[in-house]
Amino acid sequence: MSSELYDALTYLEKEKGIERNVLIDAIEAALVSAYKRNFNQAQNVRVDLNLEGGSIRVYARKEVVDEVFDSRLEIAITDAVLINPAYEIGDIVELEVTPKDFGRIAAQAAKQVVTQRVREAERGIIYSEFIDREEDIMTGIVQRQDARFIYVSLGKIEALLPQSEQMQNETYKPHDRIKVFITKVERTTKGPQIFVSRTHPGLLKRLFEIEVPEIFDGTVEIRSVSREAGDRSKISVHSENQEVDPVGACVGPKGNRVQAIVNELKGEKIDIVKWSDDPVVFVANALSPAKVIEVTFDEENKATTVIVPDYQLSLAIGKRGQNARLAAKLTGWKIDIKSETDAREAGIYPSSKGSVSVDQDDEFERASSETNLEDFFSEDIE
Structure with missing residues (x-):
């Protein structure tokens, strides 16, 4: 990892309001997934992301046991004490298993997951902002309409104005500015969904x-x-x-x-x-x-x-x-x-x-x- 990642995290934290820890956790989760998928590994691993040093290290986590049944998840006590005499049964031993070409594969695999996590975090921020605006009034801009809804931009998100909540004496045209009453804010898999009304x-x-x-x-x-x-x-x-x-x-x-x-x-x-x-x-x-x-x-x-x-x-x-x-x-x-x-x-x-x-x-x-x-x-x- 280079300083570019550090600068990118700083930008996202400042401009998008997403905490750096959220992004780091997302990156580490993506790297674990990339390691298991690309190297056909099923063991329990942990990724150490060093932003300042620009390095990535992968560690296999194994439990210290008397008798090993699965070498991917367990390590014998006799082998563990060779690493550190202080180890006891039940402890977790971490062994570095970072592949030589992991950086290129990890960067490619992590990009999509990080983008998704950033999108989810943004959706969470929008939901938190608008859930507090239920039963409140906002000014929106009419964007478009279909057979069921008129779509009204509230800045960060488009709200839905159902036919039943539209005034019969009004005609809504794109770019019209209208005041709407927020009736319901829902969290969905595709992000927050906001319903508004002109008749409430x-x-x-x-x-x-x-x-x-x-x-x-x-x-x-x-x-x-x-x-x-x-x-x-x-x-x-x-x-x-x-x-x-x-x-x-x-x-x-x-x-x-x-x-x-x-x-x-x-x-x-x-x-x-x-x-x-x-x-x-x-x-x-x-x-x-x-x-x-x-x-x-x-x-x-x-x-x-x-x-x-x-x-x-x-x-x-x-x-x-x-x-x-x-x-x-x-x-x-x-x-x-x-x-x-x-x-x-x-x-x-x-x-x-x-x-x-x-x-x-x-x-x-x-x-x-x-x-x-x-x-x-x-x-x-x-």
Whole structure:
């Protein structure tokens, strides 16, 4: 071995982040394999690699025994004490068996194995890096696509964006920069495999953490998210600080914070509502932008009946039931919506038991009117 090997190990350790000991172990393992294969030897051997001296020595390791049954693995005690009188039965004797032309054969054989070990070490580093990024957001570049996946470059590796995790209102072209949510990192025989999503509710949550400093520092907390990717989403927010308006913080001055997220999600409408530990208030807020008159709740079955003005029924239910469906996912409560007229005819409104009249906050309306967000806080039509 020459100083070139030493320089190569130094380069790989510095540039690839692979520890020198890992590479030395790989080289020694390769040399043992090359010796056994090329010289038809089956004995237990050890390779001593001297980087500074540039030498390779092969030693056969034999156990000291009374009677030898396999000369490749054993040595008689009578022969061992001739080498060193201190040897006893059970000790291991090492005898140098380095072939004269071993250097050339070893270098050729070791190259492939070392390359493989380096590749495996790099894969391990990438896996360690990305396993800590599960449920996190990254910016990637679209590379190509086939019938099953879109391949997104995350720098050191390509992630897989399955069809089921793609937004229906998006078209992905090569070299497009997109933000993706890492859903799963797997270790496979071919290296780490990373799956990402554009539809996961976690993507919306992470985008708000990026755009809203109050969420990032913990002043405002996202309590729940419900999402129908590419169409509409709802998030509930809360702040323990009474001086902080959580909805206003998420909307931002002139709506610039939420608008940046809407742009990233290609026009997906986002309703931001105030969380409450009172299920009546929370359910009413979750049905925004619809106004709610009264909420009757059944805590045992975690179900609610919501009364809305007649002219607000379509808005409360939403197109194809979307607004009510998202509100139910957001709150975790079943929601049955009735118009004021239908409720009166059914004799359930006004109710004297198990119901609460709702005086909704005007934060949603205020945010909408002040920031001119009609485009993504638009009314649904049944």
